[in-house]
Amino acid sequence: MKKNPHFILPVNWRITKLLRTMKLLTFLLFFSLVSVSANVLSQTKISMGLENVTLRQAFDELEKQTGFKFFYLDEQIDGLQLVSLSLNNQTVEEAIFQMFGQDDVKYKIFDNQLIVLSKFENPSEKQGIRISGTITDAVSGEPLIGVNIIFEGTSLGVITDANGKYNIEIPSSSGVLIFSYIGYNTERIDISGQTTVDLQLAPDITSLDEVVVIGYGTVRKSDLTGSISVIKPGDYKEQPVSRIDQILQGRISGVNVTNSSGAPGGNLSIRIRGANSINGNNDPLIVVDGFVGGDLKTINPSDIESMQVLKDASSTAIYGSRGANGVILITTKSGVKGKQHLSFTTRFSTSKVLSTYDLMDAGTFATVNNERTTAMGTSNVYTDAQIAEFKANGGSDWQNEVLRTGTGMEYQLDYSGGNEEVKYFISGNYLNQQGIIINSDYKRYSLRTNLDAKINTKLSANLKVNFARLENNNTNGNGNTSAPLAGAVNWAPTTPVRDASGKLTPRDPTSSIKDNPVELALNDHIIEANSFTANGGFNYDIIKGLNFNIGYGISYGNSQIKDFNANLLSNNPDANRGSIESIFLQNTNTLNYSRLINDIHQITLTGVFEQQLLQTDKFNARAGGLTYPAFGYDNITLAASLSGSAFKEKQSIRSFIGRVNYSLKDRYLLTASIRSDGSSKFRGDNKYSNFPSIGLGWRISEESFMDNVTFLDNLKLRGSWGKTGSQAIPVYGTVTTFYTGSYEAAMSFLNGTTTPGIIVGNPGNDNLKWETTEQFNLGLDIGIIKNMFTLEVDYFSKKTTDLLLNEPLPGYSGGGSIYRNLGQVNNSGFEFSLTARVINTKNLNWNSNLNASFLTNEVKSLGAREQIFIDPDYGAGLTSVPEMILRPGYGLANFWGVNYLGVWHTGEETEAARYGQVPGDSHFEDINNDGVINFDDYMIIGSAIPATLLGWNNNITYKNFTLNIFFQAMTGFDKWNFTYGAAILGSADARQITHSDILNRWSPTNENSNIPHFSSTDYPVIQSSRFLENGSFLRLKNLSLAYNLPRNLINGLNGSVMIGATNLWTLTKYSGTDPEAYSTQGNGDAAQGGDAGAYPNSRTWTFGINLVF
């Protein structure tokens, strides 16, 4: 670790500033420096004898004896000669005189206990020279703010200001200045008489000396043994990023970010190296500034300094029982010492749907459906006159009714700065996005204050406060057969949206059996989530290398739920009002010891004790049959029926952690850790579990035999093994409780009323224990030609055992399910990340990153079960059999249906007749060949888990222009298009066919069609492979151009403007609106990939301006 440079400031300024700092800290941290002594200076007599000690040691002794505190800056005493003290009942003043001589030092005394020393009152009197200059980015030419400049061999240093300028006094006219900046190559310049040194720093692509945040500590990237990916703002600053998933998506190998909902603020799924758990949560653990269990949605992306994704067990095992799904560490920004920095960003965007379903117009629809009724032998729905009128006047375009052009705006203001003692970062953000479906919108308000304070040379403190409010309206969840978009493809174009008086048509007489899609879209489903998080603590350097850190965190969450459904169809408007309040407390105590022994053994020991407590309180009130629907959820007492519920739960974790990092000669690396977690969710011997890990690294490129291989800058082999866990069961999993909710237990003994009840709930299993994931990782890092190309390759193999499986119990035993530790899931795969500086000239630069991940996911065992059905019920009302199944030998998410073989063709009359069918009817595979297509013919027909992920990110800079081109691809998975199925079958939620594909249906003259003709002997099955489609896609996720305004455009003002497009182009065979989005009806990863009116992602254009003052 480099020493921090310090400013040299006049003594008076420093003292007042220090005092201000002290007051601030006192106020902020509720922390008072306890008064040790009230003695006046002269009354304290000292007797001691010291021979040839450093000044620091001398002060330490004096502090011990007197109780006074001495404040001084390191650089003032470092390097000064040793002193001897001989005091015999003398005062502190005399001691200081002995140490410095009368003229060399000034001191002041505060509150009779603080002695603040200043050696150089007027530095200009001292011999030396002044050097100044400007530091810029070698690539962009932009000034670099906060570059460290140190005079070699001393601790004299400064940093550059907002214009990249610096000014340093050094005591000699010769020597070396060291210019360093995180993410850039460090430069050493021999000054020899120069007074102006301007420098261009080149970005350090590999950043081997970069410090990487790991759990409960940091490590040099070159010392890493685990698989950790780092993202910094520089990787995405040219792109319109307003959510963290936009940062993570496609940029890191092994990380799958899927926007399952395209709604603003909508659902997304993040999977690191596949999904382990069948029933448990597979979301990675989010750690924000050491606070475990954060929520990505509450973090303003602009506040992020860096993100680390921990993938292998050597990195994640330190998080023990919650590390099994990988960990995302987020470090938020701190102020930087130096000039104040004020930055303002605003962005405006418009969004449109990627594509719509090709539905028939009213005239065609009416004609086709008359053909259908004729073929089915029933009477026509429309008269010729009606059809003529529809052809002349058109009908309803339901997709157009529920879709719109969404708009968005975002304002971001941040202010930072600091000095020796205090650094601050304050940031405010407001985001307001309208979705592409009417009445769906998202607002985010966030305010963050990060403070870092250095109380004295040993003690520092920090506090990070974040408030976020998220307002989601109709952007939660992600569609089902009752979603507006599902309704829009089901409602007949011949049905008017509204009647003559402007009232919404409550029911579709022709096609859909569900509510008017416009009504559905206009219903409110609001969640207003407020989250307040404060975390911080103290860091104390006990002795050199030994450091104690104590951290506290508190997070308060309050979500208000407001729902209203007009229910025009049943004329039974209902409303729901709920509240969820949670409080989460964390205390982390870390002892860190780091030492370099004999110049070759670098050893770091870490010990942690941590406790966490989460308490959640919920209540809910629900009203049916509102007397005054206009009151909505705001006044629900006037209703035909009212029900309420309240719920409280508490869970806690206590952890002990130990870790050793050892590096020998900078080339042989070892990391070993163990974490012991105790959880309130488990009982007896299962309460605690241990999670060990070990990681080894070999920096082959540092070996002497590699000295001749000059093109190879870095070659490192990494290997790791470890265990992580998941405690992904709800509370009370070990106890049998009675359910008391009206849904579970209430009974009506008189129609229209309820009597509350209790009913035996799911049986508890007091033998439950952690789900354990054992992971092996082998990695290779290569950097060649001055790190122009760097390649990281990883192979991993994960085995998750003792799966916390929510095993369904047979109905005769009382039904429900029981949590058990059963079965095994394996994930394995390869990951590649190739980074290249393809072009690197003064004016033109092209940096490119290509990453790829290949995943194999397999359920190895389900205990004694041969298979387990999962019923997410995407096709609610369309299907009655579970749509997904788990079976050993297959992946985690398998579609269960009949296999569609196309239509029976001419010439197959005999075969078709066996099923009572004729050519042109649907032909399904009859597995047991019993002449009937029924549930016995269901089979696994596809998998929803992508096998391959690709990301290709390019930043091309020409002078002041930066172009970003970012492609993302996911391949090797299937999607179930229930939306299309409903529109083309005409026998489910849509009773008539609305999709244009029907015009190409089979006929004796259109033998190649796979779309069945109209027939009373046809057997339509939506849960068939006919509607299972290849979901693979390649997408131009981002295309943006930024222009850096000329420097100092107006009086110190800098900035940039950008224009960008998201999801501009997609290559896919998927016939739905968006291959990425899917309906999320079920829980867990075993239920994914069905699209029934899912909220699609949109094509968004963004214009943005950034100004820096």
Added chain:
Amino acid sequence: MKNIALIIFITFFVISCADFLEEDLSTQVTSESGALSDVVGLTSALAGAYHPLTATWGSGLGNASTQAILMGGDDLTTHKASNKADFREFDQFKIATANGRLPFVWNGAYKSIQGSNNIIANYQNAKGDEAAIRQIAGEAYFLRAYNYFWIVRLWGEAPLLLQTQTFTEDVLSVSKSPIVDIYAQIIADMTFAEDLLGNIKPAPGRVCKGTAKAMLAEIYLTMAGWPLNQTSNYALAASKAKELIDNEATYGLGLMDDFAQLWPSATQNFDGNKEEVFALNFWGGDWYNGNAAYGLAARPGEENGWDDYFSEITFFNQFPEGYRKDVTFQTQLSDGTPWQEFMTQRPYYKKLQGPKQDWQNAVSMPLERMAEVYLTYAEAQIMATGNTSDASALEAVNKIVRRAAGLPINTPDISVDWTSATQDEIVQEKAWEFAGEYCRWFDLVRLQKVEEVLATKDPNDLQPLGTVTYFLPLPASETLANPNLAD
């Protein structure tokens, strides 16, 4: 340093309470919390024991799956060419064990049995009003017997569990009990219920001594037929039915005068009428507790209905014309389109359509009507005595017949009154009276008339595809979890 020490002190000793990792169960109802130790707790447990029968889309009888599993009878069929494959499988005797309609009644019955077991295991130690406790205990025994009666009639051999209130692993390896054992338990429980229950139902959705007597009559009648064929039970059936028929005032149960008044209309609601010997009641305030077996399930697609079930053609054609037929069926759309031109070309059960175009109905679902007690009596009496002209049996039938014709119920009328009655004739009368109402299939099975009736199917109706069986297969969920239950 002292400050730091203070902070460490706070950290380790203030936050670290000894019970930090203990699970907080203070807000949970558990067995240990004494949930069933008094009348209030028992009442809650009783609501919880009834609940599984009415959990609309979760379990029980509250959706059209009840009609689906009884489609082997000639009174019910479904859409031939729509998304009703799960219904068709029952109509066509080709039932997959994964059929989504199969587990509703099974799961509801066993969950209700579990709740009943819990009350039976606890009521004797409960404190409070003894009469109230006896009533609740009686209802628990009633529910256990009633649910096993559904199970044994539909599935035959099945697990007979009387202790499921606490889950133990060995439950997952039990075997099926013989039918005769299940019936023995049913009779024992129902007799116990008859003893414990009060005379009058505490609420329309609960049961009384009269309900137990009615059920005992029906159980005995069923035991007299296939598969037990214990014909001596006819006499027991007759006497139990008679105890109820003769004591209308005591039990508050009797025939309504007008057949139409058994079914709620858009303007009038007859829920809780005295003919409801046992009727499930529904809240209807939310999607999870409404009677969805009625309403849209029984309405034609042309009227936004779901086309779940309706009448077979032969059954409708043979149904005697008259008042009861008019009340029973919807034969045309509001625009006058006759049923022959409906999309499904079948008449619908108007009496089950509910008062409004909705599926979330808060209307009674009568599972046992007084008319069935009368017809059970008539049949059992004739079979027990061998006298097809037994006056009391004939009068029991004739009340039903007169009402069906829209005539005064107690006034003999030569134009409709029967002068003799055979078992077949009475059972056929039951078919008309209880068309679509959880009765026909069971009569056909116990008298082994299924094949005979199937032979009369209209060629345009759905035909059997598999071997005709009298019992349903166990739901896949059961045999997967416990292979001992597989045949």
